[in-house]
Amino acid sequence: MDWILMCKALVLGVVEGLTEFLPVSSTGHLIVAGSLLNYSNAQAKTFDVVIQFGAILAICWEYRRKIGAVVAGLPTRPEARRFTLNVIIATIPAIILGLMFEKSIKSVLFSPVPVSVALIVGGIVILWAEARNRDRGAAPTVTSVDELSYMDALKVGLAQCFALIPGTSRSGATIIGGMLFGLERRVATEFSFFLAIPIIFGATLYELAKVYKTLSVDDAGLFAIGLVSAFVSAFVCIRWLLRYVATHDFTAFAWYRIGFGLLILIVGYSGGLSWAE
Numbered sequence: 001m002d003w004i005l006m007c008k009a010l011v012l013g014v015v016e017g018l019t020e021f022l023p024v025s026s027t028g029h030l031i032v033a034g035s036l037l038n039y040s041n042a043q044a045k046t047f048d049v050v051i052q053f054g055a056i057l058a059i060c061w062e063y064r065r066k067i068g069a070v071v072a073g074l075p076t077r078p079e080a081r082r083f084t085l086n087v088i089i090a091t092i093p094a095i096i097l098g099l100m101f102e103k104s105i106k107s108v109l110f111s112p113v114p115v116s117v118a119l120i121v122g123g124i125v126i127l128w129a130e131a132r133n134r135d136r137g138a139a140p141t142v143t144s145v146d147e148l149s150y151m152d153a154l155k156v157g158l159a160q161c162f163a164l165i166p167g168t169s170r171s172g173a174t175i176i177g178g179m180l181f182g183l184e185r186r187v188a189t190e191f192s193f194f195l196a197i198p199i200i201f202g203a204t205l206y207e208l209a210k211v212y213k214t215l216s217v218d219d220a221g222l223f224a225i226g227l228v229s230a231f232v233s234a235f236v237c238i239r240w241l242l243r244y245v246a247t248h249d250f251t252a253f254a255w256y257r258i259g260f261g262l263l264i265l266i267v268g269y270s271g272g273l274s275w276a277e
Helices: 003-019 026-036 042-050 052-062 064-073 078-109 112-136 150-164 170-180 185-214 217-244 251-269
Strands: none
Touching (some): 003 026, 003 042, 003 217, 042 217, 052 185, 052 217, 078 112, 112 251, 185 217
């Protein structure tokens, strides 16, 4: 195996793991990283799909006890059934809209300008949401993921639909949306993590079903490196983010998004960014 490709796989796996659960858009970062590493061919597209499994496995490992308790409690515990139904309710809107508008999204929105605008607008929304929370000063009404109502779950699920726009950030949409709907910051973050499991796992399987014929045994080692590095970096990021939200807001991420969006716009227009079709 080419050691240069191995290094590229390692770097991209780390980028995926670090950005998947932060409100900064993993899509934009993978595009820029792939362009800088000159890795944006057909194999790279499949690679980007595969390494998402690493990020999902990190969530499953971090919350293995919670997931195990929910699965074991489904037959007898109403709270386990309600939690499961909340995740399902919050996942359905994005699935429906994603399937309906998949082709339009990829053909119209997957280019430098829409992604840059989504990053910048998302940053502005985060600044507004944080300012609103400070000015309102009201205590959150939901302080545990087990306290969410079905309506709370539906609202967060509708917010997640904005993440269908490339550059928006699924975690950003669900976390900020959850906070605006009364969820405590850590609760919104944790529920966003749980929603990632079905939505990203399903989307990854769906994309793999379309490209599985291009998979080769020769790529297994490369994909394994990316998947493992995505798992490790995502696990570290999850632990860090949970500690971070206990004492910080998301203002720093908002400014980062705005700066990164402007960077993509400038570099993209100057021809310095290779944009995958």
